[in-house]
Amino acid sequence: MMLRVVVADDQREVRDGLAMMLSAEPDISLVGLAEDGVQAVAMAQRERPDVVVMDVRMPGIDGIEATRRITADRDDPDAVTAVLVITTFDHDETLYGALRAGASGFMLKHAAPAVLAEAVRAVGEGGAWIDSTVAPRVVDRLRATAPVDATGRPTLENLSRREIEVLRHMGSAPTNSELAAQLFVSESTIKTHISRLLMKTGSHDRAQLVALAYRSGLVRP
Structure with missing residues (x-):
């Protein structure tokens, strides 16, 4: 199964680095690069990718709001684009906000290329991914604040x-x-x-x- 992926990050070097890592995978096809949340939402609606790899802190609308818009597609209730949020920050509000917005996964940017690809495959195939360093407290927080x-x-x-x-x-x-x-x-x-x-x-x-x-x-x- 070939997974179609969009990468969204406002820093060009990070965006290009993520694109390079994912393009090296034989079962991942890069279909778009977005510089901010607005572009990410537009690309998701136009390209219907399997996964959007989404940074959190971006100009315009941030990654959390962009995630909310992508996963709450009003035109197609069965739009299955999954969002994998990636960030350098592991603050509780960022974690909680991303998952409440509908992200299927959350990982830190320092992860190895093989881990990034594994996470993309997991969410692209309908699963979930939470970075192992933050998983316990994320689950506890979600339960406590239901x-x-x-x-x-x-x-x-x-x-x-x-x-x-x-x-x-x-x-x-x-x-x-x-x-x-x-x-x-x-x-x-x-x-x-x-x-x-x-x-x-x-x-x-x-x-x-x-x-x-x-x-x-x-x-x-």
Whole structure:
């Protein structure tokens, strides 16, 4: 499977370096380079890449807002472009903001080329990737800050319409193939939606997502 990738970073030397590393991989095709968040969103909408490798601090709109716009594509609820956020900063707000915005992965820029390629493949195939140096506290933070309503029930306010629909169907469709059949999409699309659900809700696995659907009132017993 050839993965189509866009790289977005406002520093030319970093952007070119990332492009060079990824272009050396036989299963990765570079389809665009963006200098800021606005360009990244436009390229994602035009090229429909499998993955956008996204810097956080950029002029115009930053990488977190660009991620939110790409993953909340209003024209196509099944747009499956995954975002891998890369940054030199591991501040909690940056980590939390990126994942809440819908990023499928987060990694630090000092990672080796082989690790970068592995992360791109993981999110491009519908999985998730969190840099091992920050993973424990990211998951803890997401769980601790999951929004609840006045009754203590978890709310789904940060989920897209399609993500809510996928979550609603998970109780009656335990496998990706069954979910795909019910929603008339591909299994890779389902994998990407589930990856985003796991990231946004701080859930460990599918079982926790199903439990969330019941606890939030989205699904009735």
